[in-house]
Amino acid sequence: FLDMSAEEEQPSRVAIGISFGNSYSSIASTVGGGDPKVIANEEGDRQIPSILAYVDGEEFHGTQAKSQLVRNSKNTVAGFRDFLGKDFKSIDPTTARGAAQPQEHESTVAFSIRDSESESPSTVTVSEIATRHLRRLAASASDYLGKKVTAAVITVPTDFTQAQKAALVKAAKDADIEVLQLITEPIAALLAHDRREDHRPADKTVVVADLGANRSDVAVVSVRGGMYSILATTHDYAVGGLKLDETIQEYVAKEFVKKHKVDPRETDRGLAKMRLESEACKKALSLGSSASFAVESLANGIDFTLNLNRTRYDMLAGKVYGRFVQLIQDAIVKAELDVLDIDEVLVSGGTAHTPRIASNLGSIFPESTQIVAPASDAAAINPSELTARGAALQAYMIESYDTEDIDQSTHAAVTVTPHLAKSIGLVLTGDEFKPIIPAETPLPVRRTVNFTATSDSEAALIRVAEGIRDIKITQPEPKAKQNGKATDNDEDDDEDEDSEEEDEEKRETMWKVGNVVGELALKDVKKGSKVTVQVQVGADLEITMSAMVAGKSGVKGSVPGSAANGAAH
Amino acid sequence: MAASIGSLSLPAVPNGWSGEKDFKAVGKLSAATARNIEPVGAHFLAEARRKRHKRTFSEDER
Ligand SMILES: Nc1ncnc2c1ncn2[C@@H]1O[C@H](COP(=O)(O)OP(=O)(O)OP(=O)(O)O)[C@@H](O)[C@H]1O
Ligand SMILES: [Mg+2]
Numbered sequence A: 001f002l003d004m005s006a007e008e009e010q011p012s013r014v015a016i017g018i019s020f021g022n023s024y025s026s027i028a029s030t031v032g033g034g035d036p037k038v039i040a041n042e043e044g045d046r047q048i049p050s051i052l053a054y055v056d057g058e059e060f061h062g063t064q065a066k067s068q069l070v071r072n073s074k075n076t077v078a079g080f081r082d083f084l085g086k087d088f089k090s091i092d093p094t095t096a097r098g099a100a101q102p103q104e105h106e107s108t109v110a111f112s113i114r115d116s117e118s119e120s121p122s123t124v125t126v127s128e129i130a131t132r133h134l135r136r137l138a139a140s141a142s143d144y145l146g147k148k149v150t151a152a153v154i155t156v157p158t159d160f161t162q163a164q165k166a167a168l169v170k171a172a173k174d175a176d177i178e179v180l181q182l183i184t185e186p187i188a189a190l191l192a193h194d195r196r197e198d199h200r201p202a203d204k205t206v207v208v209a210d211l212g213a214n215r216s217d218v219a220v221v222s223v224r225g226g227m228y229s230i231l232a233t234t235h236d237y238a239v240g241g242l243k244l245d246e247t248i249q250e251y252v253a254k255e256f257v258k259k260h261k262v263d264p265r266e267t268d269r270g271l272a273k274m275r276l277e278s279e280a281c282k283k284a285l286s287l288g289s290s291a292s293f294a295v296e297s298l299a300n301g302i303d304f305t306l307n308l309n310r311t312r313y314d315m316l317a318g319k320v321y322g323r324f325v326q327l328i329q330d331a332i333v334k335a336e337l338d339v340l341d342i343d344e345v346l347v348s349g350g351t352a353h354t355p356r357i358a359s360n361l362g363s364i365f366p367e368s369t370q371i372v373a374p375a376s377d378a379a380a381i382n383p384s385e386l387t388a389r390g391a392a393l394q395a396y397m398i399e400s401y402d403t404e405d406i407d408q409s410t411h412a413a414v415t416v417t418p419h420l421a422k423s424i425g426l427v428l429t430g431d432e433f434k435p436i437i438p439a440e441t442p443l444p445v446r447r448t449v450n451f452t453a454t455s456d457s458e459a460a461l462i463r464v465a466e467g468i469r470d471i472k473i474t475q476p477e478p479k480a481k482q483n484g485k486a487t488d489n490d491e492d493d494d495e496d497e498d499s500e501e502e503d504e505e506k507r508e509t510m511w512k513v514g515n516v517v518g519e520l521a522l523k524d525v526k527k528g529s530k531v532t533v534q535v536q537v538g539a540d541l542e543i544t545m546s547a548m549v550a551g552k553s554g555v556k557g558s559v560p561g562s563a564a565n566g567a568a569h
Numbered sequence B: 001m002a003a004s005i006g007s008l009s010l011p012a013v014p015n016g017w018s019g020e021k022d023f024k025a026v027g028k029l030s031a032a033t034a035r036n037i038e039p040v041g042a043h044f045l046a047e048a049r050r051k052r053h054k055r056t057f058s059e060d061e062r
Helices: A005-009 A063-071 A126-145 A162-174 A185-194 A241-260 A268-287 A310-316 A318-334 A355-364 A386-398 A403-409 A492-503 B042-053
Strands: A015-020 A024-029 A037-039 A051-055 A058-061 A076-078 A102-105 A108-113 A122-125 A151-156 A178-184 A204-211 A216-224 A227-236 A290-299 A302-309 A344-348 A370-372 A416-419 A423-428 A432-437 A445-453 A457-474 A506-525 A530-537 A543-549 A555-559 B002-008 B023-025 B033-036
Touching (some): A015 A185, A051 A063, A058 A063, A063 A076, A063 A268, A122 A126, A178 A185, A185 A227, A185 A344, A204 A318, A241 A268, A241 A290, A241 A318, A344 A386, A355 A370, A423 A530, A506 A543
Parallel strands (some): A015 A151, A344 A370, A445 B002
Antiparallel strands (some): A108 A122, A216 A227, A506 B023, A543 A555
């Protein structure tokens, strides 16, 4: 991969990153290797609704098409991405939400819409709809770049099947877009996030929570030496931003009924207007502490305005918020990890803008976990842009490669790799364990560490072992009843809060020494000596360890591996 | 590329310890887990290139 000769052989491509969601899509480019930039279409949108609408044979796209949901819903196609590559029986047709209904058509899904000037509707397959959508996206990018876009890296959910991927590649091909690579949404988001540090990202375990409109997807990712391995994923196809819109919709409908004795949701038009305004109101509540819901002629010609504050909204949405948290907790359990093992939570997708979601996550993770969302991290990249930016970065990295090279490198023969089952480190005085290479690091690996010795001996023992991460739970001290005055002068009203905190058990990670692998005797380690230790593990699990005191000769040894490529997981 | 990990207190070599050339093999590593590395990002691309050219670490420091 990356033969420089490839650059000359390949007719030069113009490649972009595309994030293609059920509700919004975005296009991005690094414009020659710089920071990825999300491109606005002709209407100035960076989050382009994945919607097409037809009026007298004219095609509308994006926001213009979205507004057709009120007047012309039968000829408007929305929420179709997850229908690609599926047969009718395996889709959830309710995700169309008031737009043209998906229908069974041969082995696929299609829509019956009037997309030409003819009075009679035509049957348009989901593949063709996706092609038209992608063509419009590519055209907007071509306009911006001033060059015809010919290729793309497109993001897909981690559970996209081979059939779904093949259908997406074909739909893109029909739009004259060569798909260089399909990459998963959480990894695209991480790639864009990690670019904040322009060196190699630190080893870490990250939860990427992609909170979209129709669905939410979580991935637990191990980042080692700048490489990403997914440890576990969870999916909820029925929870996302649309569920949040519904909570506002229901609340408003009830208020409207109270006042005017008619339910605005009874007509398709009333319902469509409510959906659009609920979403707008919800977005406004991510920024301000209150927002107005205002619709002209909502039902029976009555205009309606209502003010909603964030506290009330958060209360209405509490159940939905709980499902996001649950999905994240399930993913961590599935990865056989604990919240204490998670270094970062990257919240991506449009719904990640919701302030309360970030603060709810803050309360289930320890303080050491960084919650990367706009409400909790000022440096967070716009979560609606993460996947498109990641795709653009990848597109820039591979746009000059041979197609064959790309295919080879994404092949299981290259990507399936043995990963360390346990952390490897040093056993210190008092059986303390200091990790050097974390578990889940792909092999082969070599790590070198420097430290200052604080012990003094004829010869020090460099003891290399596996470490076992354990969780130590400290129960709260049974508190003496407060008789009279407590030691500090707490006001009555904080007392409750304080005691609650103290009553919680304390959970912390600690290391236990596991399997010892090898020992080196290192001479002349004085207090203050600078010691260098190197540990190298091959794909066959052969481990080589060496140690030296600065300026002196070192010691070295190796233990052959037992299992060749490790057990499948 | 060495990482600095602060100060550590090493145990002394116990009496009676013996090893050939100051090294003693004690046990083996636990079996590895086969997982998929996501074929994404500069570090993966460098790794894939390394695999292709079968370079060793010393030729191409990671
Ligand atoms: N500022 C905001 N505050 C709250 N919600 C927002 C904000 N911006 C966008 N959203 C919501 O985010 C959702 C869209 O997110 P995203 O673009 O990630 O979805 P998608 O990837 O198209 O959908 P899916 O993942 O379900 O296929 C919508 O419900 C939208 O209303
Ligand atoms: Mg999405």
